[in-house]
Amino acid sequence: xxxxxxTQPGMFVQEKExxxxxxxxxxxxxxxxxxxxxxPSSGEMIFLIYQGSYDQQNATxxxxxxxxxxARKSANLVISASxxxxxxxxxxxxxxxxxAGKSTFGDGTTLTVKP
Amino acid sequence: DTGVSQNPRHKITKRGQNVTFRCxxxxxxxxxxxxxxxxxxxxxxxxxxxxxxxxxxSRLLSDRFSAERPKGSFSTLEIQRTxxxxxxxxxxxxxxxxxxxxxxxxxxxxxxxxxx
Numbered sequence: 110x111x112x113x114x115x116t117q118p119g120m121f122v123q124e125k126e127x128x129x130x131x132x133x134x135x136x137x138x139x140x141x142x143x144x145x146x147x148x149p150s151s152g153e154m155i156f157l158i159y160q161g162s163y164d165q166q167n168a169t170x171x172x173x174x175x176x177x178x179x180a181r182k183s184a185n186l187v188i189s190a191s192x193x194x195x196x197x198x199x200x201x202x203x204x205x206x207x208x209a210g211k212s213t214f215g216d217g218t219t220l221t222v223k224p
Numbered sequence: 225d226t227g228v229s230q231n232p233r234h235k236i237t238k239r240g241q242n243v244t245f246r247c248x249x250x251x252x253x254x255x256x257x258x259x260x261x262x263x264x265x266x267x268x269x270x271x272x273x274x275x276x277x278x279x280x281x282s283r284l285l286s287d288r289f290s291a292e293r294p295k296g297s298f299s300t301l302e303i304q305r306t307x308x309x310x311x312x313x314x315x316x317x318x319x320x321x322x323x324x325x326x327x328x329x330x331x332x333x334x335x336x337x338x339x340x
Contacts, residue, residue: 154331210280214266
């Protein structure tokens with residue numbers, strides 16, 4: 110079974126500052142992928158970034174980076190230079206190779222960027 | 225726009241009625257997924273297709289739920305005899321379908337169902 114835990118229901122950050130959203134996971138699958146999605150109030154899930162369990166380097170995508178610590182089973186999302194448009198719900202998800210059909214999601218973190 | 229599309233975007237129905245949602249995936253994607261999301265929670269997996277074959281169904285998918293993907297293109301999700309507990313956002317996603325954990329799922333805008 111797979112489990113994703115996001116312990117921060119809500120986070121606030123000042124515009125132009127960096128923020129870290131926490132994600133821990135649990136799986137028995139030796140090979141897996143970790144994903145972050147953004148869900149604005151409109152409801153659409155927007156893919157942000159991916160990290161493979163065997164990737165040596167942390168993933169980066171523009172202002173998004175993933176702080177992957179395999180031994181601690183954590184995959185935190187770092188957003189640099191926050192913008193007002195970053196205000197949204199953020200979900201961490203994972204998928205294992207042995208059951209690569211479904212993704213397991215956490216309950217999300219609501220990020221509010223203050224001007 | 226070549227993203228995942230879903231129709232309708234909103235559906236209000238009375239308890240006991242049947243509803244059907246449609247999802248059109250990204251054209252070259254072989255896999256199509258359905259998720260359900262209730263307020264304050266992350267999406268929960270319902271089912272997925274590889275082309276026209278339905279490969280997995282969650283226990284959440286009761287007998288009142290049925291999904292199809294004829295010809296491996298668009299998919300429909302039907303809920304029969306709706307209950308108030310069915311009120312949720314129904315999300316569709318698609319992916320290339322290479323069977324690996326790197327296979328990124330891209331989501332549609334969702335269909336929000338309200339059962340009165």
